Amino acid sequence: MKINNLTRCILQRVSWFFFLLISTAVCADDIGPNKTSKTKIFIAGDSTAATYSQPDQQGWGALLGDYVDATKAEVINRARGGRSSRTFIAEGLWQALIDEVSAGDIVIIQFGHNDASPINDTTRARGTLPGIGTEAITINNLLTQQQETVYTFGHYIRKMVKDVRAKNATPILMSLTQRNLWQAGKLERNGSYGRWAYELALELNTHFVDLNNLVADKLEALGTEKTAALYPKDQTHFNQQGAQLHAETALAAFKGLRPLFNELLLNDLLNEKGAAVAADEMTWLRLPIPANNNLRSVVLIGDSTVRNGGGIGGNGEWGWGDFLQPHLNSKKINVVNRAVGGLSSRTFYTGGYWRRTLNMMRPGDVLVMQFGHNDNAPINDNSRARGTLKGVADNYEKIENQLTGKLETVYSYGGYLRKFIGEARARGIITVVCSPVPRKIWEGKKIARAQDSYPDWARQVALQSGSAFIDLNTVIAAEYEQLGAKKVDALFADKHTHTSKAGAELNAGFVAAELKPLLGI
Structure with missing residues (x-):
């Protein structure tokens, strides 16, 4: 059969079209969510994550693979006992890991247990300079007999995050595992390195999992005897059961890293066992922890006017709690802003936020609370169900919560504030009640002041309980007036409720002025 020029041209173009179609399909399989290769989940860390075969010691990273679908994902545990962030890099362990990382993979980074070791000695020479600054020292390493420049903990973690992102992979920073160390019925939590990891996560806009405090809460609920059974070898290393507790807690936290969890389709990578682990819905908030365990803490609870979203100024909106620390002496006081946007006094208490906050506080700490903006919401609906009964009386109402589907007893605004105060006081914690900051609602040249409402009720609860009272509503409204x-407009990032950075800084100054005499600074 003879083929004329027109037919030949058509056949050539059809062939070229199918070639492009097939090529595109092949490429699509290699990238993006439809790639056929497994997602790799790497772990970089020390002995608390490493894999062991001995009965009295196992790292949590050795068990994470038990929760993933082996046909879709692979956990590659490169954690190595005895290593700090410095020696993990210096010995080439990090480079070997990063060479295997591909786009779309996940790298979990957890160091700190060994970073506090000596910087220079003849046994391990693994310590890093404390903190996340830019300090560095040059040493003649007594172990390697080589000159070496040693940097801060933050320097090494920054390098790891940078290297992971250069591969278009996702880094996740974690605080340390929990040691079996108790004092006065409470676990001694690992403060500095966990806090530095948290601060690095904020600085680098990286996901963060506070494994230390999450596990500590669970161990304290178990008690000293049952916890000791998980640590048969020493105070740092746990057995298989302890590793499982850490691994499941970590996985629950990973599930709460929105939008990461949905973006990477992590749920599709889990097997039946992994899918059964309930998500920790608080993880994405990256709530802070005390920076220094040797200092007392000022701990803040409240709504979005104290801390908005993830505390990174989304939509230009900031809470005053994010700017309190600069007004106070960081060498004497930790400021820990645990406020959560969208919550009322009721949902902060019932949603588990209060219990976690209380668990990390110690006698002598100061609790500062400010609620009210969301307490006026409906008591029962299928969207938030966050309202409280009006006033400060001891009344209550029993409901079948449309959101949770559970029976609930709802108390008054004052009732929930008294719960915070009573439970904090029982642990030797000083309590401070703030009236809610005012909204930018003008009545002529005056800021609207609600009568017989949340500002007055906050004052009443403070007087009844003997708590210190900061009348933010009155003081800030007077300043706005x-x-x-015109000038007040610049202090807000929305119509009338959420402050800009300048507005939040202004409000923080008023809080600090009232707190300083109480703190003796």
Whole structure:
């Protein structure tokens, strides 16, 4: 059969079309969510994550693979006992790991247990300079007999995050595992390195899992005897059961890293056992922890006017709690802003946020609370169900919560504040009640002040309980009136509720002025 020029041209174009179609399909399989290769989940860490075969010691990273679908994902545990962030890099362990990382993979980074070791000695020479600054020292390493420049913990973690992102992979920073060390019925939590990992996560906009405090809460609920059974070898290393507790807690936290969990389709990578682990819905908030265990803490609880979203100024909106620390002496006081946007006094208490906050506080700490903006919401609906009964009385109402589907007893605004105060006082914690900051609602040249409402009720609870009281509503409203409407507009990032950075800094100054005499600074 003869083929004329027109037919030949058509056949050539059809062939070229199918070639492009097949090539595109092949490429699509290699990248993006439809790639056929397994997602690799790497772990970089020390002995608390490493894999062991001995009965009295196992790292949590050795068990993480038990929760993933082996046909879709692979956990590659490169954690190595005895290593700090410095020696993990210096010995080439990090480079060997990063060479295997591909786009779309996940790298979990957890160091700190060994970073506090001596910087220079003849046994391990593994310590890092404390903190996340830019300090460095040059040493003649007594172990390697080589000159070496040693940097801060933050320097080494920054390098790891940078290297992972250069591969278009996702880094996740973690605080340390929990040691079996108790004092006065409470576990001694690992403060500095966990806090530095948290601060690095904020600085680098990296996902963060506070494994230390999550596990500590569970161990304290178990008690000293049952916890000791998980640590048969020493105070740091746990057995198989302890590793499982850490691994499941970590996985629950990973599930709460929105939007990461959905973006990477992590749920599709889990097997039946992994899918059964309930997500920890708080993880994405990256709530802070005390920076220094040797200092007392000022701990803040409240709504979005104290801490908005993940505390990174989304939509230009900031809470005053994010700017309190600069007003106080960081060498004497930790400021720990645990406020959560969208919550009322009721949902902060019932949602588990309060219990976690209380668990990390110690006698002598100061609890500062500010609620009210969301307490006026409906008591029962299928969206938030966060309202409280009005006033400060001891009344209550029993409901079948439309959101949770569970029976619930709802108390008054004052009732929930008293719960915070009573439970904190029982642990030797000093309590401070703030009236809610005012909204930018003008009545002529005056800021609207609600009568017989949350500001007054906050004052009443403070007086009844003997708590210190900071009348933010009155003081800040007076400041707004003095500044005038035009200048006050610049202090808000939305119509009338959420402050800009400048507004949050202004409000933080008023809080600090009232706290300093109480703190003796």
